[in-house]
Amino acid sequence: MRSLLKKIFLIYPFIYPIIFAAPAQNYQISLLTCDPGDELYSAFGHSAIRVWEKDSNQDLVFNYGTFDFNTPYFYVKFTQRTLDYMLSISTYERFLYEYNYFQRNVREQVLDLNPEQARQLVQFLQVNYQPENRFYRYDFFYDNCATRIRDAFEAVLGKQLDWNENPEPEKKTFRNLIDEYVYPLPWADFGIDLALGAVIDVDAKEREKQFLPDYMEEAFARAKVVGDGPTRPLVKSSHVVLQFDERQFNMGLFNPYLVWWTLAIGAILLTYFGHKKGRLFKGFDIAFFTALGLLGLLIVLLWFFTFHSQTKYNWNILWAFPGHLFLAFGLLKGTTKPWLKNYCLAALVLANLSLVFWIFGIQSFHPSIVPLLLIVILRTNFLYYNWGKFQVAKRINV
Structure with missing residues (x-):
């Protein structure tokens, strides 16, 4: 009702x-x-x-x-x-x-x-x-x-x-102004920062x-x-x-900070045991990079195929890149072709480049993406150095 x-x-x-x-x-x-x-x-x-x-x-x-x-x-x-x-x-x-x-x-x-x-x-x-x-x-x-x-x-x-x-x-960017209002809605805050590009990181008159x-x-x-x-x-x-009583803000446990850091800790443990046991645990990578690839497609859609001026030049695409779908597909097929290793290196560079864009103020990202960047950097680095080696080892054991 x-x-x-x-x-x-x-x-x-x-x-x-x-x-x-x-x-x-x-x-x-x-x-x-x-x-x-x-x-x-x-x-x-x-x-x-x-x-x-x-x-x-x-x-x-x-x-x-x-x-x-x-x-x-x-x-x-x-x-x-x-x-x-x-x-x-x-x-x-x-x-x-x-x-x-x-x-x-x-x-x-x-x-x-x-x-x-x-x-x-x-x-x-x-x-x-x-x-x-x-x-x-x-x-x-x-x-x-x-x-x-x-x-x-x-x-x-x-x-x-x-x-x-x-x-x-007082100098405030358009993103700063939005953040003053969406903090009680953590997932909406994350979604807005994901969808809006660098054009809102300028001081508003x-x-x-x-x-x-x-x-x-x-x-x-x-x-x-x-x-x-x-x-x-x-x-x-x-x-x-x-006039009514002031609303009480309670973020709750289900918020992007806790969810993404929990995921990052899981990825760290998975990588550690994968290194010890000589396994990739590629099921995690297939799911993770598929999700990032789909987010990348959404960013492309908002950037190039809508009339929103604020979704242009969105450098979240550096870490949530549509090409990650090809990486997920390659992992699913188990290919050892050189392009997969080279793509892992490219994805690693792009994730680090997003940090450079953030540090130099080209675009402000949502703070909760730090663990997501950590996962991208960790897993692409792990795949780059171990994918072919573990696959060869697996075939020899068989």
Whole structure:
């Protein structure tokens, strides 16, 4: 039941049929910022615009973060970044009901806009809500539910909006910013670092940080309205709408760090006994390098066959390489051809090269891959020096 409600509330858009039909002008405009939820799609929080028309008491929330789960080939489009998000509208009451149900904090910043600025913003949103305009191609970093709101205010206020940025901001890469939110979801954290390439290991500008709702909330708190009488803060007042107890984070035993280090210790013991007994235990290598090869294919797919700009130049491919499938196949067939030995050497070099890329800051990898790199280096080194020798010894004994 809870899963069904998540789909209803957080995925399907609510369409409000009539928007401010009366020519009223007494608007109160607010930015709503919602804390992260427990699922990956809600892990970064959410932003929306509240428009309260006081005379008619019509109280609506404009939400750029919705999409239709019934879209044909939904998961294919989501993976390829060809899924369109949309601007939807719900009542303020329904919006709060959703976040109250999932116990996610909501804060409101009431904005100090003059009547004309408020009217222009509402008109901007009305135009955006037209069927031909409400859909947009979602981009997590550059075109999402938060940046759409930022862009709306920049379009309406123009030069009157001064973000009043900190002249010496704390430097954070896009990956650093993501890591602040996904640490409670260790496997999602691992998957994100596996899927996203070196292009996100650059410092984000203050304006670019606003792709995250919390950072946009901070930006609105600093911003000023200029050229419209005396300079004034953009935010007139702030208050907490919904407040719940802080969530307790417990990583649990099943996490990538413990799993991969357990696997690495097993590989070390396997290699030790293999050396002592003159055996390869190649079943482990077949399974391990098959898994890495499949991961490599996924990286290639995301790099070259999707429209995600953030999955380009992903140097995880140096250790999770599609060619490992050929190594697994060669081990399965038991071939002693020179290419197998040469490939082991190449895989060993590539794994060490990934460490070089990491150390010199070309790309930041997830820390839990250290034991995986250790296994690649250990097993390819072991196979390089022992594969042919053990195979020959086995044939002589027979």
